[in-house]
Each structure stands twice: as structure tokens, then as C-alpha cells.
Amino acid sequence: MIRLAQTVYDSEGFRLAADFEIARHSFSAVLGPSGAGKSTLLSLIAGFLPLTLGHVIIDGVETDGVPPAARPVSMIFQDHNAFAHLDSWTNVALGISPSLDLAENDRAAVDEALARVGLSALARKRPGEMSGGEVQRIALARALVRQKPILLLDEPFAALDPGLRQQMLALVNELHQERRLTTLMVTHEPKDARAVADQVIFIDGGEARPPAPTGRFFSGKQDKAVSRYLGT
Amino acid sequence: MATETATPAYRTATAFILIAVAAGLGPLLLFAITQGGRIGLDAYVWRVLSFTLLQASLSTVISVALALPTARALVRHRSRARPILLSILAVPQSLPAIVVVLMLVTLFGASGLMGGLLNLYGLAGILLAHVYFNMPLALRVFTQTLQGIPPENRRLAAQLGLHGWSLWRMVEWPALRPVIPRIAALIFLLCAGSFVVVLTLGGPAATTLEVAIYQSLRMDFDVARALTLSLLQVTLCAVLVALAGRSAWTEQLPRRRMDGDTYEAPGRAERIFNALCILMAALLVGGPLLALLVEGIRHISPGLLMLQALMTSTAIAALSTTLALALAWPIAWRQRRARGLTTVTPLLGLIVPPAVLAMGWFILVRGLDGGALLAAVLIVILNGLMALPFAVNIVAPAVASWSERQERLCAQLGLSGWPRFRIAEFPALRGPLAQAGLYAFSLSLGDLSAVTLLGSQGLVTLPSLLHAQMGHYRSDDAMGTGLLLAILCLGLGALANSKRLAS
Incomplete structure (x- = not known):
């Protein structure tokens, strides 16, 4: 469970406030206008940005001052998810040991993760030789070997073609179920949210609203800000 | 992440530069205070x-x-x-x-x-x-x-x-x-x-x-x-x-x-x-x-003298290159966040010109009988400081753009210290590092000013050999030495500018 307790991020005129809980094993879509602070919310949970006020409490543990690597979180970015000079196998292996100090079963885990995302054949390829979708699969495989209970997705499939995007979403959803993850996904596509998320966190006007069930969010009975955003 | 304290490496580099500059300016200030009237x-x-x-x-x-x-x-x-x-x-x-x-x-x-x-x-x-x-x-x-x-x-x-x-x-x-x-x-x-x-x-x-x-x-x-x-x-x-x-x-x-x-x-x-x-x-x-x-x-006729000078020059250039890179690296990392003093430190070598630094050092060590070795050490430091602004300017933009792209990933994976340098930073940044190194090496190899300002009798580098040959009207020998030096520096320059390094 992620608890955002009167959390405020304030920097150079940009402000984001959040005060709610995100249930364990939920799949939340994070929606809202551009620049509202969707990525900021994820960065606060992942520990990339310092809180101005309040707390982020993950499974009862206060995370203030805990560095990103020590948090039970894997985050996948829109791009630059892999080191360009390392092949995909090594990029995944970094998820197990930052010094690439690998035991036999670690190697097996890397192979297995690559197989799970369908990259076995491309284990020795570098990101430059792979397609955009394949590079994002590296990040997914690395998230798998890291075995962190929380998965944050910052529009990782925004640049992909619609078909491929559906495939990737399905894969993420499978992994979410399989590993019983708590997943947050920033997206610009209400369609994506409907397809995979069971709840929606809407961000507007400097505030992240508590999660609303996906069905209710898209029911058309929402307030002005939401209907303006959805164009309904 | 927003507030980042200076690393020990950065503090050491800054301290080194400030001490070197202070040692150069110290005698100057002391003189200005005690005997201001004579200025x-x-x-x-x-x-x-x-x-x-x-x-x-x-x-x-x-x-x-x-x-x-x-x-x-x-x-x-x-x-x-x-x-x-x-x-x-x-x-x-x-x-x-x-x-x-x-x-x-x-x-x-x-x-x-x-x-x-x-x-x-x-x-x-x-x-x-x-x-x-x-x-x-x-x-x-x-x-x-x-x-x-x-x-x-x-x-x-x-x-x-x-x-x-x-x-x-x-x-x-x-x-x-x-x-x-x-x-x-x-x-x-x-x-x-x-x-x-x-x-x-x-x-x-x-x-x-x-x-x-x-x-x-x-x-x-x-x-x-x-x-x-x-x-x-x-x-x-x-x-x-x-x-x-x-x-x-x-x-x-x-x-x-x-x-x-x-x-x-x-x-x-x-x-x-x-x-x-x-x-x-x-x-x-x-x-x-x-x-x-x-x-x-x-x-061109490589004699023993030329060979010895070449070896001395190479050793000095190698050491001053190492120094310049060791100083430039932590400064380049610091520059991506901090402003102010960080941007000025590497320029101190330009603001306080070599002749002034060398003069201060010369007055300080006047009493010591250090001979050629001491002179060589001082030349290495001076050459390193002279190359520093250029090295920082080559390395810093590369570091900044790398950091923009992959710093978060490193933070999440817990990559830090030596593994981070070995696995993530060095492979991505060796191009600009090599470029800066080649530049510093070539600058030191061809530099006559440091050896003239700080040199002692036993110390002969390629440029100082060339200078002596020109001064003694041995123009034939000078041509040979000059051509060798030109070829070396042009080769290093071509290497530094090659497309493979730049990409």
C-alpha cells in the first residue's frame, strides 16, 4: 500500500498536492492535462524528487530520505530506459547487481526474464539495434528481475504504434497479475486506462485526486474538470 | 536529488587548484602588502x-x-x-x-x-x-x-x-x-x-x-x-x-x-x-x-639528444594529461548542478596566467635545491592547469547530456561509486575523455612556456631542444626536431578530432 500523507511538491511555481492511499495490487491509471504533474507524482514515489511537505509511506515505511534504489519500486520511463553501450542481457542483469556480480541462478533469472518478455533472441543486441518496443521490453524484463512490488510506468508506450501498444499493455497487465504488483501508469489515452486499469488517479489544478474506480470515472457523471479533459 | 553535496573528489580537485593558484599569487600579495610603495x-x-x-x-x-x-x-x-x-x-x-x-x-x-x-x-x-x-x-x-x-x-x-x-x-x-x-x-x-x-x-x-x-x-x-x-x-x-x-x-x-x-x-x-x-x-x-x-x-635525423628529449616530453605530457583529466572529471560532474565558483575554478589557469603562477612558484621554491626533478613536477602541474579549462569544456557537456538521460536509471538501480564509473559512465563517456586527454597531451608535448618559465639546466624537452637549436643557429637540426614535433602534435590533433571519438 502506498500512502501519500498530505504530500506536497512545490518548485519554482509548480505545485502538486496529494493526500490518499493506493491499495496493494491495484492498477491505477494516472490521467490529466499535460504539465499537470503526472510524471511528478511518479517521481515522488520513486524518490527522484524531494518532497516539500508531507510523507510518502510505502507498506508502513516512511520513505523520506530513502534513495531511489532502496525503495520497493521499479520505474519505466518514456525513453532512455537502457544503457546504449550495453546489450539487452547486460541491461537486464544490472537489475540484479549494479556491479554485475552474478551467480549462476542470477544468470538463469536474466534469461528467464528475457524469455518472458519475448527478447531471448535479442539478448546480445544493443538498444541501438532494436526497435522502440523492444527497448521498452528490456525495461520490463529488468523490472521483473528486480522483483519490486511496485511498478511505475511513465508513458513508456507513448511512442509506439497502436498495435504494438496494445501488445505491450497486455504484457504489462499479465505481469501485473502474475507478480501481484501495485502498478501506476501515466497515460494520455483514456482507452488504455479503460483497458487495463481498475482505478484512475486524475491530476488537475495542482492536485492529485484520490483514485476513482475506472467505471465510475468514465461514467460521464464527473465534474467539469474531468469532462473538459475527456472532451465529453 | 535537488540538493547534492560536493563529492570528496570535487573537493580535492578544487583544493588542489586553489592551493596551486595561491602558491603563485601568495608571493605577489605578500610583496604588494609589505612593499607596496615599490610598485x-x-x-x-x-x-x-x-x-x-x-x-x-x-x-x-x-x-x-x-x-x-x-x-x-x-x-x-x-x-x-x-x-x-x-x-x-x-x-x-x-x-x-x-x-x-x-x-x-x-x-x-x-x-x-x-x-x-x-x-x-x-x-x-x-x-x-x-x-x-x-x-x-x-x-x-x-x-x-x-x-x-x-x-x-x-x-x-x-x-x-x-x-x-x-x-x-x-x-x-x-x-x-x-x-x-x-x-x-x-x-x-x-x-x-x-x-x-x-x-x-x-x-x-x-x-x-x-x-x-x-x-x-x-x-x-x-x-x-x-x-x-x-x-x-x-x-x-x-x-x-x-x-x-x-x-x-x-x-x-x-x-x-x-x-x-x-x-x-x-x-x-x-x-x-x-x-x-x-x-x-x-x-x-x-x-x-x-x-x-x-x-x-x-x-630529420633522430639523434640521442632528440630521443632523450622525446622521452622527457612524453613523460611530462602523460603526467600532466592525467592531472588535467583527474581535475576535470569531478569538476565536470559538479558543473551540471552547481553554478558560481564551479564555473570559475577551471578558468583560474587562464585568469592567472602561466608566467604569474610560475613566478610565484619560482620564488617559493627558490631556496630548495630541487634540480630537474622539482622543475619537472612544477611543469607537470602548470601544463595540467593550462589544459584544464579546455578539458572541462570537452568533458562537461558530455557529462551533462549523459546525466540528463541516465542519471535516474542509475539512481534506481543503485549504481554508484566504482561500479557506476566502470559500467555506466566510462563506457559512455570515454570518447570525450579521450578527446580531452589527447588535447591535453598535445598541448603539453608542444608547450615551450612551462619549461622556459620553470625549467632547470638538466631538463630538455622537445620544444626546449628546438628552441635551443634555433637560438644557436643550428637550423638544420631545428628543422628535423620541428618536423618531428609537428607530426606528433598534428597526429594527436587528428586523432582527437576523428569522428569515432566525437560520436
Whole structure:
């Protein structure tokens, strides 16, 4: 469970406030206008940005001052998810040991993760030789070997073609179920949210609203800000 | 992440630089405090100051004035010779000053191929050498600026029928104008601090602050005058560095492919004018180079002396390169977050010129009988500091862009310390590091100023051997040594600029 307790991020005129809980094993879509602070919310949970006020409490543990690597979180970015000079196998292996100090079963885990995302054949390829979708699969495989209970997705499939995007979403959803993850996904596509998320966190006007069930969010009975955003 | 404390490596690097500079300035300040009354701007000091400013102004004006029409000519004509011409024009950047002086002596000296054309020793020779270095520098910046003009502007100009003078006035000149003050300030700074050219081609009536400091201390043993000159030189350089600004070094000019189709073919008069400009530039840079090549090949004969000097130079260059990189690396990382002092520290080597630093160190260690080893250590430090601003400028942008892309990923994976350097940073940044290293190595290998300022009798480097050979009129030997040095530095320069490293 992620608890955002009167959390405020304030920097150079940009402000984001959040005060709610995100249930364990939920799949939340994070929606809202551009620049509202969707990525900021994820960065606060992942520990990339310092809180101005309040707390982020993950499974009862206060995370203030805990560095990103020590948090039970894997985050996948829109791009630059892999080191360009390392092949995909090594990029995944970094998820197990930052010094690439690998035991036999670690190697097996890397192979297995690559197989799970369908990259076995491309284990020795570098990101430059792979397609955009394949590079994002590296990040997914690395998230798998890291075995962190929380998965944050910052529009990782925004640049992909619609078909491929559906495939990737399905894969993420499978992994979410399989590993019983708590997943947050920033997206610009209400369609994506409907397809995979069971709840929606809407961000507007400097505030992240508590999660609303996906069905209710898209029911058309929402307030002005939401209907303006959805164009309904 | 927003607040990041300075790393121990950064603190060590900064402390090292500050101590080195303080050791140079310390005696200066002590003197100013205790014997301030003896600081006097006598006639000699005034003459030196005004000559420094005069030659730097003239060098700047001539370099810029020649580079402007030549850049335009180069950009306007698409010819297969252009890449060759551009690579010839890049040569002076890699050449040590003492080698350029040798080239000019070979061509214009009393017994040179074009001897008697001008008196090389004095203002004319100094200007020639400075223009040799700086005209191509300005030319390159101007060419890139002109090539960076958006194709849309050129298309529009073509549509409106602008050509010749009106194209220059409406499109080209407005693009160049903002660049000129910066490049002029940089050239002025380089010429005002020029040591080797003035040392070898100047004379009693044609000397600059930098050389006068050295002569006052090492020849006349007039500490008071050396310190007065140093105070002036530090003030001048600080003002110039502030004026030239960091932008002059870090400027990343846009490189766009040019659409030749939008060009109207220049008229006949303009074609002739452009051809003359290009010919002038090619002769200016290529002529002396060719002279050294022809004369040098006939006389190159590696003797024991040359071999020893080569080994000494290589050792000093290797150590000073290591020092420059070790200092530049933590500073480059620090610069991506912090401003203020961080951006000034690496420039201290420019603000406090080598002659002043060397003078302070020389006074401090005067009592010690360190001999050649101590001299070598000091030369390594001075060369390292001289290369530092350039090394930082090569490494810092690469570090910043890497950090932008992958820092979060490293933070999440817990990559830090040595594994982070080994796995993530070094493989991604070895190109710029190697580039900076090659640059520092080549600078130190060809540098005559540090060994002149700090050298002791037993210490012979390639440039100091060359200088001695030139001084003793052993011009045959000098040709051989000069050619070797030129080949080494050009090779290093070509390596540093190779596309494989840049990407």
C-alpha cells in the first residue's frame, strides 16, 4: 500500500498536492492535462524528487530520505530506459547487481526474464539495434528481475504504434497479475486506462485526486474538470 | 536529488587548484602588502603594457577582417576542394607555437625562401604568427555560423531576389554580428597572453607583459618589477576572461547541412574576389607548413639528444594529461548542478596566467635545491592547469547530456561509486575523455612556456631542444626536431578530432 500523507511538491511555481492511499495490487491509471504533474507524482514515489511537505509511506515505511534504489519500486520511463553501450542481457542483469556480480541462478533469472518478455533472441543486441518496443521490453524484463512490488510506468508506450501498444499493455497487465504488483501508469489515452486499469488517479489544478474506480470515472457523471479533459 | 553535496573528489580537485593558484599569487600579495610603495608604473612598464594591448588589438582586427570574407567565400562555393581546405585550415590549432615560429623563420627568415620580404623580428613577425593561429580559428566559427543560417531564411532571400551585397547585409551579416565580439574577445585574450611567439620573435622594444615578467625575474632578477608586471597581467586577464565569457568556449554552434540549391551563382567579380580570399587563406596556412615539410624531411635525423628529449616530453605530457583529466572529471560532474565558483575554478589557469603562477612558484621554491626533478613536477602541474579549462569544456557537456538521460536509471538501480564509473559512465563517456586527454597531451608535448618559465639546466624537452637549436643557429637540426614535433602534435590533433571519438 502506498500512502501519500498530505504530500506536497512545490518548485519554482509548480505545485502538486496529494493526500490518499493506493491499495496493494491495484492498477491505477494516472490521467490529466499535460504539465499537470503526472510524471511528478511518479517521481515522488520513486524518490527522484524531494518532497516539500508531507510523507510518502510505502507498506508502513516512511520513505523520506530513502534513495531511489532502496525503495520497493521499479520505474519505466518514456525513453532512455537502457544503457546504449550495453546489450539487452547486460541491461537486464544490472537489475540484479549494479556491479554485475552474478551467480549462476542470477544468470538463469536474466534469461528467464528475457524469455518472458519475448527478447531471448535479442539478448546480445544493443538498444541501438532494436526497435522502440523492444527497448521498452528490456525495461520490463529488468523490472521483473528486480522483483519490486511496485511498478511505475511513465508513458513508456507513448511512442509506439497502436498495435504494438496494445501488445505491450497486455504484457504489462499479465505481469501485473502474475507478480501481484501495485502498478501506476501515466497515460494520455483514456482507452488504455479503460483497458487495463481498475482505478484512475486524475491530476488537475495542482492536485492529485484520490483514485476513482475506472467505471465510475468514465461514467460521464464527473465534474467539469474531468469532462473538459475527456472532451465529453 | 535537488540538493547534492560536493563529492570528496570535487573537493580535492578544487583544493588542489586553489592551493596551486595561491602558491603563485601568495608571493605577489605578500610583496604588494609589505612593499607596496615599490610598485611603480615606470616608463618601461607602460611601454610593455601598451605594446601588449597594441599587438593583441592588431592581431584580433587582422584575424577577424581576413576571416569574414573568406568564410563567406568558403560557404558560397560548393567545391570538392572545400573539405581539404577546411582540414588544412584546422592545422594551426594543433601546432605548438614554437613550431609555427620555426615555420615562419624558414619562410621569411634572413636565409629563408622568402627572406627580406619583411622583418620577422618585431611587431610584423608577432602579428604574422598570431594571425596564423587565430585567423583559422575565427574562420571556422564564422563558417559554422553561416552554415547555421536556417535554410528557410536562405530560401526566402532567394525568393526575394537578394544576392551579393544585399544578401550579405540582410542575411549573412546579421547572423555573424553577434558572434564577432565573442570570437574577438577570445582572440584578444589568447594574443595578450601569448608567450612563446613574443619570446622568440619579440625584442626589447617588442615585448609583452607575459614575457616581461619572465625576463624581469629570470634574466634581470628584478623581483619588484616582475611582481608589478604580474599584478597588471592578472588584472588584464581577469577583465578579458570576464569579457570573453564562458560562451566563447562552450558555444555549440548548430551544424546543419546546407541546401546549395538556394544559392544563386555568384557573379564574375564576386567569384574572383572569393577565389582571392580562399587563395590567401590557403597560402597563409599552407605555405609555412609546406616550407617546414620540405626543409624538415631533408634534415630529420633522430639523434640521442632528440630521443632523450622525446622521452622527457612524453613523460611530462602523460603526467600532466592525467592531472588535467583527474581535475576535470569531478569538476565536470559538479558543473551540471552547481553554478558560481564551479564555473570559475577551471578558468583560474587562464585568469592567472602561466608566467604569474610560475613566478610565484619560482620564488617559493627558490631556496630548495630541487634540480630537474622539482622543475619537472612544477611543469607537470602548470601544463595540467593550462589544459584544464579546455578539458572541462570537452568533458562537461558530455557529462551533462549523459546525466540528463541516465542519471535516474542509475539512481534506481543503485549504481554508484566504482561500479557506476566502470559500467555506466566510462563506457559512455570515454570518447570525450579521450578527446580531452589527447588535447591535453598535445598541448603539453608542444608547450615551450612551462619549461622556459620553470625549467632547470638538466631538463630538455622537445620544444626546449628546438628552441635551443634555433637560438644557436643550428637550423638544420631545428628543422628535423620541428618536423618531428609537428607530426606528433598534428597526429594527436587528428586523432582527437576523428569522428569515432566525437560520436
